Amino acid sequence: MFLTHRKPYMKMRWVHCARVERPTILRLAVKYQLHPLPVEDTIQLEQQLVPMVRKYNDNFFVVIPLLRLTEEAKRKLDGYKEIRRHRHDSDWQLEELIEVPQVEQCRFAAFAAGPPHYDTE
Structure with a gap:
């Protein structure tokens, strides 16, 4: 669990x-x-429109669209996979079913902490 202390032999902790x-x-x-500013940016992540890298003390904060x-689109893809799994004729092509995928924009935020605050006491 991410609320326990990091084991000493571990060089980093990844919390997804x-x-x-x-x-x-x-x-x-x-x-x-x-730092409270990137924490607030994380809470309002959908409002971050551009990539960003900022340094706060020994920590970095990154936002990537x-x-x-x-x-x-995920449901349709799962349906295609299911159809393909049950079809056995060699003439069938997955391309017959595929349409232009629907995509949406999302944001990825990451904190990278430097020494000495890899872990709290």
Whole structure:
């Protein structure tokens, strides 16, 4: 669990969070002594329109806009995979079913902490 101490032999800790709520972000901010400005930027991540790299004391904060499949496109892709799994004729091509994928923009945010605050006491 990310709220325990990092083991001494580990050089870093990766905490992956997807679609987290404000209380979880705030818990991580307290645990890792994160600067309040990038924490607020993380809470309002969908408003960050451009890539960004900022340094706060010994910590870096990065925001990267990304593209991902929409939920509908993911469902269609899963359906194509299921059809392909059940089709056995050699003439069938996956391309017959594929349409232009629907994508949406999302954001990726990362904190990189430097020494001595890799972990809290």
